[in-house]
Amino acid sequence: MLLLTLALPANAQTRVEGFExxxxxxxxxxxxxxxxxxxxxxxxxxxxxxxxxRQGRYDIVVVLEGPRRDVVIRERDRFLGVWINRGSEDFNRLAQSYALASTRPLRDIAPASVLRQLTIGAQNEVLRAQQSVESSEGQVDAYAAAMLRLKTQSGLYTESIGTVEFVSQTLFRAALVLSPDLPVGRHLLRAYLFREGQLIRERSDEIWVRKTGFDNEVSVFAANYGVLYGLMAVLLAVVTGWFGRLLFRRD
Structure with a gap:
């Protein structure tokens, strides 16, 4: 009984890893x-x-999520020379940009069910926002695939595998690829620590993206004087069209 009593404190001690x-x-x-x-x-x-x-079984995933808004994607088809809408799909509070960096491929870090539950990965972000419940869990239908393809081709959704590196035994650095069209506003940075396939800790922080120079002046003017900005845009389009017509007019 004495040995059991002495052993309890040692067994009760559990390791709680963390990271910053x-x-x-x-x-x-x-x-x-x-x-x-x-x-x-x-x-x-x-x-x-x-x-x-020593075994290299700690994994880090870092994600930068852009501002969220509702998006509708439409399927269009040509019928008798006219483009018509065949269908549409709503995506609720979809991240406008999504940049991910990880130590290894996501499939080697955690099971697909865990990644889906935590919304880790560009595909899982699209599936989370998709409103349709007809498809099976985790299945990528035509609308979700189209949304993911558009976001990836525009450079707004990126996944950089192997860009989280341990520079020492406990220090690491992650490099996230940022799109030149990164939306302005509040972005959420999330970091996940995995050990042998299990989530140990999660950290988050905020980053603000702002415009500078002429782009910033135009953005501020459009926000403060929306009607005047719209009229100026229409006037500029009319003048440009008129000038182009004069330039390429055939006598």
């Missing part, structure tokens, strides 16, 4: 000359298991 993330700045500025770039996130493991460290 940090950014050099909580604001990202974009302008007319802004091209694709990278956002670097630094982090450190706390109370890590030395055995798991």
């Amino acid at each position: 993330i940090g950014l050099s700045s909580d604001t990202v500025t974009v302008g007319s000359s802004f091209g694709s770039s990278r956002l670097v996130v630094f982090g450190a493991l706390d109370n890590a298991d030395q055995r798991v460290l």
Whole structure:
């Protein structure tokens, strides 16, 4: 009985790993000359298991989600020379941009069910926002596939596998690819720590994306004087069309 009593404190001690993330700045500025770039996130493991460290079984996934809004995607078909709508699908609060970085391919980090539950991965983000309940869980139908393809082709949805690297035994850095068309506003940064396929900890932080230079002036003017901005846009289109007609007129 004495041996059992003495052993209880040792067995009761459980390891609770943690980690922290940090950014050099909580604001990202974009302008007319802004091209694709990278956002670097630094982090450190706390109370890590030395055995798991030696085996390289800790995994990090970092995600930057853009502002959310409702989106409708429509299927169009040509009928008797006219384009008509064949159907549509609603996507509720879809992230306008989605950048992911991970230590390894997601399928090697955690089971598909866990990734889907945590909405990790561009495909899972699209499926989460999809309103239709007709398709099976995790199935990508034509509308979801089209939305994912459009977002990926535009560069707004990116997945950078292997860009989270451990620079020392417990320190790591993640490089996220940012689109030149990154939407302005509040972005949410999420970081996940996995150990041997299981989620251990999650951290989050906010990043604000703002425009600079001429782009910022136009954006502010359009927001404050919407009607005047619209009239000026129409006038510019009319003048441009008239000038083009004069330039290419055949006598």
